[in-house]
Amino acid sequence: MSYSPYALVEKMSFVRFGGTAEELRAAQILLAQIEELGGKGELMDFTIPQSTCKGFEFTVKAPFERQVNVMPWGMCDSIPAPGKDLKFLYAEKCTERDLLGKDDLSDTIVMVNALNQDVYKLLVARKAAAIAVIMGKYYHNNLEAGIYARNMRPAMLKLAAIPTFYISAHDATELVRDEAALIHVQSELVNGETTSRDVLAVIEGTQMPEQSIVLTAHYDSVPIGTGSWDNATGSAALMGIYNHFLQNPPKRTMRFVWCGSEEQGLLGSHAYIAQKADLLESIQFCFNFDMCGTILGPDMAFVTGPKELQTFVELYCREVGRAMDIRTGVHSSDSAPFADKGIPSIGLSRGTQSSEIHTCRDQIFPVGEKPLLKNVADFTAMIDRVVNAAMLPCEKGMPDDMKKELDKYFQREPAEKK
Numbered sequence: 563m564s565y566s567p568y569a570l571v572e573k574m575s576f577v578r579f580g581g582t583a584e585e586l587r588a589a590q591i592l593l594a595q596i597e598e599l600g601g602k603g604e605l606m607d608f609t610i611p612q613s614t615c616k617g618f619e620f621t622v623k624a625p626f627e628r629q630v631n632v633m634p635w636g637m638c639d640s641i642p643a644p645g646k647d648l649k650f651l652y653a654e655k656c657t658e659r660d661l662l663g664k665d666d667l668s669d670t671i672v673m674v675n676a677l678n679q680d681v682y683k684l685l686v687a688r689k690a691a692a693i694a695v696i697m698g699k700y701y702h703n704n705l706e707a708g709i710y711a712r713n714m715r716p717a718m719l720k721l722a723a724i725p726t727f728y729i730s731a732h733d734a735t736e737l738v739r740d741e742a743a744l745i746h747v748q749s750e751l752v753n754g755e756t757t758s759r760d761v762l763a764v765i766e767g768t769q770m771p772e773q774s775i776v777l778t779a780h781y782d783s784v785p786i787g788t789g790s791w792d793n794a795t796g797s798a799a800l801m802g803i804y805n806h807f808l809q810n811p812p813k814r815t816m817r818f819v820w821c822g823s824e825e826q827g828l829l830g831s832h833a834y835i836a837q838k839a840d841l842l843e844s845i846q847f848c849f850n851f852d853m854c855g856t857i858l859g860p861d862m863a864f865v866t867g868p869k870e871l872q873t874f875v876e877l878y879c880r881e882v883g884r885a886m887d888i889r890t891g892v893h894s895s896d897s898a899p900f901a902d903k904g905i906p907s908i909g910l911s912r913g914t915q916s917s918e919i920h921t922c923r924d925q926i927f928p929v930g931e932k933p934l935l936k937n938v939a940d941f942t943a944m945i946d947r948v949v950n951a952a953m954l955p956c957e958k959g960m961p962d963d964m965k966k967e968l969d970k971y972f973q974r975e976p977a978e979k980k
């Protein structure tokens with residue numbers, strides 16, 4: 563069956579945010595493609611958080627009056643009508659020193675450059691009433707700055723659900739320049755759940771069917787841009803790999819997972835692990851594909867596993883004469899939850915600094931038909947050496963330094979780990 567990965571990227575280049583009808587439409591395109599190739603796929607549903615904003619207000623009250631077009635984060639607490647007048651504090655990196663002498667922020671909205679777990683902990687401890695997070699460059703409008711509704715992540719919600727807003731760097735600059743002092747804030751969220759889904763397909767192994775390799779690529783996108791590079795390309799590459807092994811049956815079983823809702827916190831791969839817990843013992847290895855096929859840029863491999871695995875990738879590159887940017891560590895994509903279960907993982911990718919993801923600029927232009935085909939061929943050749951190997955490149959399990967990185971990545975204190 564002839565298959566064109568680029569044509570699939572074209573077909574999937576539309577907003578397909580996890581849990582929406584468009585994500586379901588993308589899943590059905592993948593299912594139809596699997597069947598057209600002569601395979602069989604299925605959907606696996608799972609529940610994800612969903613937050614709807616019923617309205618908000620963000621108006622500077624003193625020393626001047628100005629409405630600012632911010633974007634509330636989902637799953638946070640509401641500030642119901644009539645809202646609150648809050649003092650405005652710009653805390654740059656929000657270090658202990660930035661907050662010196664500000665032990666009680668229960669009447670203050672704090673504006674920060676970035677909100678990570680450490681910053682959030684400090685703000686929770688000081689009971690901040692609300693948070694504004696700066697996005698983009700000063701010359702971006704809200705769309706270009708990548709401002710869209712995102713849910714606060716569970717690790718943060720565990721501590722508190724402080725009402726949080728995105729503000730563009732442009733508006734943030736004006737607020738600080740004009741010495742905004744008091745802001746009226748209101749926000750009404752309805753927090754609930756909705757359904758997202760993974761697309762699954764399996765190719766049984768011919769010689770070692772009890773051992774399996776999982777191959778993942780997320781097919782959802784953020785709510786802006788067409789998600790062509792991130793990650794219609796990886797989804798289409800995974801389909802090309804599926805097509806190859808349908809025609810060339812592997813020795814080990816291959817489990818293909820097109821993950822939903824990756825952009826909302828790797829929810830599709832977490833759901834697979836939760837619902838297919840009985841398979842985990844048989845899964846020996848994970849390949850993940852997130853962003854590839856760009857015309858410019860280096861090929862990359864993200865290796866999560868023991869030292870031998872990095873050596874395997876290096877030797878493979880020497881054997882076939884390929885240049886690859888090889889990095890060891892946690893890949894922030896759907897392979898991470900598998901690595902967290904001690905499954906050695908390789909993330910394959912091709913990227914360029916000249917394009918963007920998670921913004922309205924993620925369009926098909928930087929993606930090329932030939933580079934995508936070349937990625938599929940190269941990925942297939944590397945996977946072939948694993949799935950058909952007499953012995954796998956490494957044993958299951960993670961070295962201690964990698965376990966620490968995974969703890970950090972999943973924002974876990976080491977003691978919390980099961």
Ligand SMILES: [Zn+2]
Pocket residue numbers: 780792793824852853895
């Ligand atoms: Zn991605």
